[in-house]
Amino acid sequence: xxxxxxTTAEEVADVAASKVARVCRDAGSEVVIGVATGSSPxxxxxxxxxxxxxxxxxxxxxxxxxxxxxxxxxxGHPESYAEIIRRHVTEPLRMDPSRVHTPNGxxxxxxxxxxxxxxxxxxxxxxxxxxLGVGSNGHIGFNEPTSSLASRTRIKTLTEATRHDNxxxxxxxxxxxxxxxxxxxxxxxxxxxxxxxxxxxxxxxxVAALVEGPVTSRWPGSVLQLHQHATIVVDPSAxxxxxxxxxxxxxxAQKPAWQRFDAx
Ligand code: F6R
Numbered sequence: 001x002x003x004x005x006x007t008t009a010e011e012v013a014d015v016a017a018s019k020v021a022r023v024c025r026d027a028g029s030e031v032v033i034g035v036a037t038g039s040s041p042x043x044x045x046x047x048x049x050x051x052x053x054x055x056x057x058x059x060x061x062x063x064x065x066x067x068x069x070x071x072x073x074x075x076g077h078p079e080s081y082a083e084i085i086r087r088h089v090t091e092p093l094r095m096d097p098s099r100v101h102t103p104n105g106x107x108x109x110x111x112x113x114x115x116x117x118x119x120x121x122x123x124x125x126x127x128x129x130x131x132l133g134v135g136s137n138g139h140i141g142f143n144e145p146t147s148s149l150a151s152r153t154r155i156k157t158l159t160e161a162t163r164h165d166n167x168x169x170x171x172x173x174x175x176x177x178x179x180x181x182x183x184x185x186x187x188x189x190x191x192x193x194x195x196x197x198x199x200x201x202x203x204x205x206x207v208a209a210l211v212e213g214p215v216t217s218r219w220p221g222s223v224l225q226l227h228q229h230a231t232i233v234v235d236p237s238a239x240x241x242x243x244x245x246x247x248x249x250x251x252x253a254q255k256p257a258w259q260r261f262d263a264x
Contacts, residue, residue, distance in 0.1 A: 001224065002231045003211055003248040005239045009199040010043065016131075016197045016233045017047030021057055022261040023129040023193050029061040031128045032121075034188070036067050036141075037084045040133030040197045049092035059093050063124050065117075067132075067141040067188070069105035071155060072177035079169050080105070103153060103181040114153040114181060121187070130191035134198050137161045138206040138219035142182035146217045149226075151184030185223045194230040196221070198238040207234055208241035 006012045024031045035041070051057035069081045077083065082102040090100045101120055107113035121127060132140050137159060143151060144159050157179055158166075167173040188194070198207050210221035211232060224230040239245055 001211065001227070002251075003239075003242070004231065004233045004252050005242075005245065005248050006233060006235055009235045012197050012199055012233050012235050013043030013047050016041075016044045016195050016231075017051070018261045019193075019195050019231055019233070020044065020048060020129055020131060021051055023195075024057060024059070024062065027128040029058065030063070030125075031059070032063045032065065032124050032126065033059075034067065034127040034130030034132075034183075034191050035064050035085060035089050036131050036133050037081045037088070038133045040199060041131050042088060044131065044197055045088050045092060052092070052094050059095050061099075062095060063099040064089060064095060064101065065121055065124070065127060065183075066100075066102040067130075068180050068182035069103045070177040071105040071110060071179035071181055073105070075106040103183070105181045110155050110181060114155065117153045117181070117183075118187065121190075127191035129193040129195060130188055132188070132194060132196040132221075134196060134203060134206045134210060134221045135162055136165060136202045136206055138209055138221050140185070140196070140221045140224070141188060142180040143185050143188075143220040145220060147185055147220050149215070149217055149220075149223045150186045152187050153181065153183050156180055156182050185220055189223060189227055191227075192229065194224060194227050196224065196230065196232050197234070198232070199235045201237040201240060203234075203238040204241040207232070207238050208243075212243055 066081050066085050073080045090097050103117045104113040142156050163176040167176050170176050209219035213219055213222050215222045215225050
């Protein structure tokens, strides 16, 4: 696991976008990107969009798979993740909408929709780079605490903490669904690279547990300690509870030139 402590939230976006762009270039034009919703990756997507706009990055043949979708919203709801991904990913990154997928949380048969989603990821050749945020309770995707570390895409019940966190996107908490369809921790782990971004003091406990805690379903993000290529990019507030903070800073400062990714 590589932990990069940036000085500002803007730098988090710059560094994470550079890393993702590097993987996209290495994987080729048909790269498969795993995309998260929520606030954390929005600036990262903006950085990728400027690369697309000025021709440094071409995602017209790339595919994307979102992590999750609410169950219980009507299709087309502006806060459904299908719509959010369209606004923040598909359109600004000029991706082909037919190659951008979200779990079908609107399906009558949710179990089949989960199986179909897993199969679609396999059929696309697997995810080359998975972009992640982390919930203040440590979830990644909507894998809430005590999710199986081996789980695959399935329906989950959101915790009240998550519903409260996400109520800011709705008129009231009563409108936040109780259920979601989410990639599992096993699904996320299967991505070839993982880039997680976190900003703000409300993420500090989750980041500390993810990076330095025991691997435990109590803090689902800690499963990333078992991933071979996980990069965790955080701002100083999100990093504030890391015990080995100075070591991560030293490691990044001493990174050999050949390991650095192009920050443009
Ligand atoms: C979103 C997702 C969640 C969010 C997490 C953090 O698709 O899977 O794990 O990444 O809830 O949300 P923000 O970024 O809004 O703090």
